[in-house]
Amino acid sequence: MIRSTHLPLIVTLLTFVLAYALCASQYPTMLSWRVVANLLTDNAFLGIVAVGMTFVILSGGIDLSVGSVIAFTGVFLAVILRDTSLHPLTAFALVLVITTAFGAAMGATIHYLDMPAFIVTLAGMFLARGAAYVLSTDSVSITHEFYDVLQSMYWKTASGGRFRLIGFVMVLTFIVGALVAHRTRFGQNVYALGGGAGAARLMGVPVASTTIGIYAVSGGLAGLSGIVFSLYTSAGYSLATVGVELDAIAAVVIGGTLLTGGYGFVAGSFFGILIMGLIQTYIVFDGTLSSWWTKIVIGGLLFAFILLQKGLTWASTARKKAATGFIAQS
Amino acid sequence: MTNDSLPMLHATGISKFFPGTIALDDVDLTLHRGEIHALLGENGAGKSTLIKCLTGVYRRDGGAIMLDGQTVDPTSTNHSQSLGIGTVYQEVNLLPNLTVAENLYLGRQPMRGPFVARRAMNEAARTSLKGFGIDIDPAQPLSTYSVAVQQVVAIARAVEMSGKVLILDEPTASLDLDEVKLLFSVIRQLKSRGIAIVFITHFLDQVFDLCDRATVLRNGQVVGSRVLKDVSQRDIVTLMLGRQLDTAPSAAKSAAVGAPLLQIESLGKSGMLDPFSLTIRKGEVVGLAGLLGSGRTETSKLVFGAVRADSGTMKLNGKDISVTSPRDAVAHGFALCPEDRKTEGIIGDLSVRDNIVLALQARQGWLRPIPRRKVDEIAEHYVRTLDIRLANLDVPIRLLSGGNQQKALLARWLATDPDVLILDEPTRGIDIGAHAEIIALIGRLQQDGMALLVASSEMEELVAYANRVIVLRDRKQVGELVGADITSVNIIKAIAAETRHEALQ
Amino acid sequence: MTRSPFLKRITPQLIILAIVLLLNVLVLPDFFTVKFQNGRLFGNIIDVLNRGAPTALLCVGMTLVIATKGIDLSVGAVMAIAGATAASLVVEGQHWTTAVMGALAVGALCGAWNGILVAFLRIQPIVATLVLMVAGRGIAQLITEGTILTFLDQGLIHLGAGTVLGIPTPILIWLSLGSFAAFLVRRTALGLLIESIGINEASSRLAGINSRVLLLCVYVVSGIGAAVAGVIVTADIQGADANNAGLWLELDAILAVVIGGNSLLGGKFSIVASLLGAMIIQSVNSVILLSGMPPEFNLVIKALLILAILVIQSPKVSHIIYILRASTPPAKVDRPNPAKELKR
16 A cells, blocks of 8 residues: 555656656667766765755754855865865864764754754854855865875776766765664654654653754765765865755755655655756756756746645545544444 | 552642743642542643643752652653653644554664664554554554544553553543543553552543542642542532532523524535534524534534535525635624634734734724724723733733633624624633633623524533524534423433444454 | 833844944944935945845845744745846836836735745745745746846936935835835734734634735735845846845845844734844944955854844743742742732
8 A cells, every 4th residue: 555655755756757758758868877877976965965954854844054064064175185184084074073063053052942943054054154254265176186086986887877986975875864764763753853843752752862963964964965075076165055955955855755844755855866967967968948947947846746745735634534433433 | 648658659849930920839749559640620720730840841940759769850751751650641642644653662662773673563563552452553654543543542652651650631532432431441450550640631520430539739739639539529629719619500591582693504514514404593592512523613613614614505684695714704793712712712922902802803904903092992891891800901812811711702702793603612621710600691692682602512501501402413413402401411312312332442 | 111112122123233333333433424425325324224225125024924924935036036027128128117017016926926825725934935935046047048137227227226315215215115014014903913813823714814815915015025125136236137136135034034033933023123133234244344354254243143142032041031030039029920810
């Protein structure tokens, strides 16, 4: 039996398959490993941050700071590698600690001050972007042999597609994210918060540590995404990745997660990312379409999925009423 | 007080402040092993606050708690659960988006390594629920099941988690008679296991049926603790109110009713209420009786247009009218005091003054604001005539007691000078003083020639003021009682006639 | 206390504004000096009023939307769409009044879209307005065809860069629209009805309030406010920049509303306090600019400002303050018990 909670995920999958089939029927070359590999590489940073965003949204929250945190991470790495002799791995560890702590601090603020996530992460967004500006307002390029090593790690298919390291990092993040969300206690607590913070508290869910954990995960993954982004661009720039939080939110919703929390799957966000990447690839292949169509189509998809979720909510309320007679009848 | 053994739970001097309020003032509570202890008091007396302090939802601002001889300091529900204090709250406080099994085992899932062992969890849930008399698929989301099933899951969860104390906060409020029986047998079984049980309810009959002892709260203070077999219901009510209760509520019921005012023809909505016809005359009180979920509230909502009917017509004074929204209803001179005051009645943060004039203002439209002086005049008039007790008119209405909130809502509608006044459970959850006043008011309004439609679960109340009682069952009108036939016995007979009574499996 | 409730309500905002303006004076002693040159007023304080116009215009609608328990994330994108509309109309040779009317109509349309999603399809405001926030700039680029659409129509430019009686037009526009809105909601019953929807919509509907239409109107007002702001910004730079017009201004507008002491959870509101909030934000920008601090600090300071407000507004903090106040004076002063007084 297909549960209604699975339906958005299935619709996302079908949308992806259909969109890909449509693209491929028009441009058969899009059906190549090269395109698939690029899809993964180009969207790696967005995918990683979308995993964190999925956790946040599942819990009924929102994290507007991730775009700024990515930019901060890039600038931080660039400046550290330029001005000190730290090994990139040490710098990676350092920046992950900083961004995770930053996320945790936002989570703590949300929980202990009892304020909407929206406004707290807005402050976080300003803070992280401001910190990036303060470090450097110019684009700082990264030249380190270790970066070259990492960038040259890829697995080449026969047809010339290059699956790069950062693509693997994204896929791995999704796998780990899915396991944590669906198979651990922390994951169940995240869903519990999304189902209703009040009820979750009464049921003994550790609301404080879960909230802090969720935003720490989101912050940490934004940091990881920043590392990946700096590998992707070989530079750190404080004006980079403006608005990425919106893309991540859009990907999560297109992936079938209910924006108000409680329902959704990490795997859905993966296909959400791929759908968005596919639209961009299609526009590149077409050549005549302008880039702004990306935004309009994504907006349209967002709308379609919001309507779908709304329809399902209505349907399930109607169904529950019908089930009221359960005890008496069975 | 008996003190034959060490009490299971001994709380002393519990105090709790909220901004502007002292919710609990030096409260003591003692629970013995294997005791079912009723916690009684009017709404707002501090029962829920006390429970929340005992279970760590609120941090108490003073006092000590001894559990099983040990001093404990619960800091969260998690903590109090681990100590052995489990709670089932008034509304089903589970998570509709999780499966039944996940709800049952949230926070204590069987693990395999770092992961939740799903299959084992579902098996355990199925077995556990069978013990409570229901056989369902625990892998389905909780939201697919009815409220009754959800309530049983909540109780199962609390029972499994609490070794020592189980707190039941109005668990019977949304259950029918058979489900209540089932619940009571479960509670008695737990009592025999030596668990100390706190039972909170508004139904005094249930208290005397089930409980051993009762502690009564009033205005955040304990006014007494009694062994129930030594006292009568009247004693307990006296404790709760602090004064002798007047004899059964009565309203001067005038038999003379006027011309037909509102004629309802086969109004209904599929899945909600079967089409029904009803004529209400001027100066007539029509009562709606039936069990919870029988269609009382649905009837009042359909007539008022709060829910749009999908069949039927209405005539007011012989003319066809169309009521598709509360706005239409108000325009035609209808008024509705809903059952759920908090979520459908009051505008909590607005002042009492604004709450009283709201419906009148909404009817006049935003372009014609009621002048400030007129507003004060109206508000003061009703505060005086309905005896609404408050510090001043600027107080946010949420700070008033239930009875005063209900009176302010009545004032809101009386200010619009309605022809048809619909009251859904007008006396639910309010103190007995206000209770009697509202019943008297219904009598007065009827004598003034208003047509009233009153849904109530209190038979005596209906007997006191109704000229006619419509009995509902299974979302259908099944009977009508008029005049001298209106007695509690007859109403119950009409409700119970050929009622199917399948028990829980 | 003889202060009127209105003054009492906006006192915190006035104090914060005074402090920030004082900082401005400390940094630049002749901050308040206003000169009259070439038929126009010049001065730093005039600049603050002028530059704050877009945020001020946005925060009028945003205050009403937030009062109904909603939020409008799309206003920045609507600014871009409206600006693009106005610019493309004058470039096509239409009269500037037609262009402005066109822009306002488009703004109202965008607001109506949001309003329909929220009021009739019952989609959460943050979700509903996200759609237009994401797609809006794409639509604006569609209108400008991806370029920065420049124009030379003096009538339109006057709205952003001109003056009336020496006062820059944007100041007059936001002051008049802002005070009109503030006056309207308090002199009619609109304010009461909007607050009542924001506090408890179900109750309001049952009291006979036409909550859906009112909700729709509130979003339309927000859309129109965004359109006016978009026209001003476009007129000021004499071109429609679909990518950058109004970028992140929705966040400034929300911030202004929050600084104005309005709860994000809906209910009681004050438009005047929000307008003061908008001016506070602009004055902070001004301090940073005048003090020669790198503009990079602007965001950090804004973030700290938000955090400070969060702490002040937090219900938990106010509870702690209450406990402290209740426990500091000698414990047994025959505690008055409001709850008891109310219930007896």
